[in-house]
Amino acid sequence: MELKSLPVISIRNLKKSYGDKQVLKGINLEIYPGQVIGYIGPNGAGKSTTVKVLTGLINDYEGEVLFYGKNIQDDIISIKAKIGYVPENAEIYEVLTPLEYLDFVGKLYGMEESHIAERAMKLLTAFGINTNADQRMDTFSKGMRQKVLLISGIIHNPEIIILDEPLSGLDANAVMMVKELIALLAQDGKTIFYCSHMMDVVEKVSDRILLINNGEIIADGSFEELREGGNLTLEHIFAKLTGKEESNKEAHHVLDALK
Numbered sequence: 001m002e003l004k005s006l007p008v009i010s011i012r013n014l015k016k017s018y019g020d021k022q023v024l025k026g027i028n029l030e031i032y033p034g035q036v037i038g039y040i041g042p043n044g045a046g047k048s049t050t051v052k053v054l055t056g057l058i059n060d061y062e063g064e065v066l067f068y069g070k071n072i073q074d075d076i077i078s079i080k081a082k083i084g085y086v087p088e089n090a091e092i093y094e095v096l097t098p099l100e101y102l103d104f105v106g107k108l109y110g111m112e113e114s115h116i117a118e119r120a121m122k123l124l125t126a127f128g129i130n131t132n133a134d135q136r137m138d139t140f141s142k143g144m145r146q147k148v149l150l151i152s153g154i155i156h157n158p159e160i161i162i163l164d165e166p167l168s169g170l171d172a173n174a175v176m177m178v179k180e181l182i183a184l185l186a187q188d189g190k191t192i193f194y195c196s197h198m199m200d201v202v203e204k205v206s207d208r209i210l211l212i213n214n215g216e217i218i219a220d221g222s223f224e225e226l227r228e229g230g231n232l233t234l235e236h237i238f239a240k241l242t243g244k245e246e247s248n249k250e251a252h253h254v255l256d257a258l259k
């Protein structure tokens with residue numbers, strides 16, 4: 001893995017607890033420009049909690065998080081302007097149209113009004129929903145809403161893009177398009193931090209995969225490195241490293257419980 005210049009993000013001994021439950025147990029990471037990080041782990045492992053720390057939504061943690069060498073706690077406003085964030089289960093203002101919503105988001109990022117409308121229309125066209133630009137989003141399908149959310153995360157052309165399950169609800173064509181888009185954004189020098197349970201997608205789009213389990217990073221490397229010369233899929237590597245190779249047995253237990 002080629003490491004370029006200074007890290008965009010440095011996480012040092014990050015710990016986070018909810019009450020007396022520690023969910024991040026001392027995470028250390030350096031993330032470099034242009035990297036596509038696939039952040040994977042079982043349900044409840046701590047992925048969304050990490051993302052919330054990185055996006056400034058959680059600030060009662062131990063350890064340090066630096067963006068371009070600056071502590072995020074010291075300069076969260078200017079750091080937020082450089083980040084595009086697509087949250088999992090985001091609330092979207094459904095009574096608005098995509099153009100109204102994107103205008104609102106663009107203004108939050110300090111974009112010029114004329115610039116927002118032009119870029120929003122281009123992005124809506126690229127995602128194939130330009131004909132719905134003036135339609136209220138409470139009439140939208142799940143995938144259409146997800147596309148608007150994705151657009152709202154990149155409309156200000158951020159340097160760092162943080163995606164929490166961005167493909168949820170998207171059809172196969174849109175998934176392919178987003179996969180290609182992630183690769184192009186990375187070629188363009190953007191740094192991408194991407195949480196997902198879709199192992200086949202993570203395997204293809206990430207140049208570095210981080211596996212978190214019980215609040216600790218237990219694997220860090222390219223797909224080839226994690227495979228260690230073997231021919232396992234990422235799904236198998238995930239099961240092996242998280243000690244869940246018995247999904248077959250678990251499925252039988254569920255069925256037994258119904259009898």
Ligand SMILES: Nc1ncnc2c1ncn2[C@@H]1O[C@H](COP(=O)(O)OP(=O)(O)OP(=O)(O)O)[C@@H](O)[C@H]1O
Nearest residue numbers: 018019023041042043044045046047048049050088
């Ligand atoms: N606001 C909260 N209050 C208390 N506990 C929380 C809170 N948010 C998350 N947790 C707990 O922290 C742990 C990590 O949750 P987190 O959402 O980070 O996991 P995740 O890896 O994103 O999981 P998933 O894959 O299911 O989305 C879980 O045990 C969860 O119950």
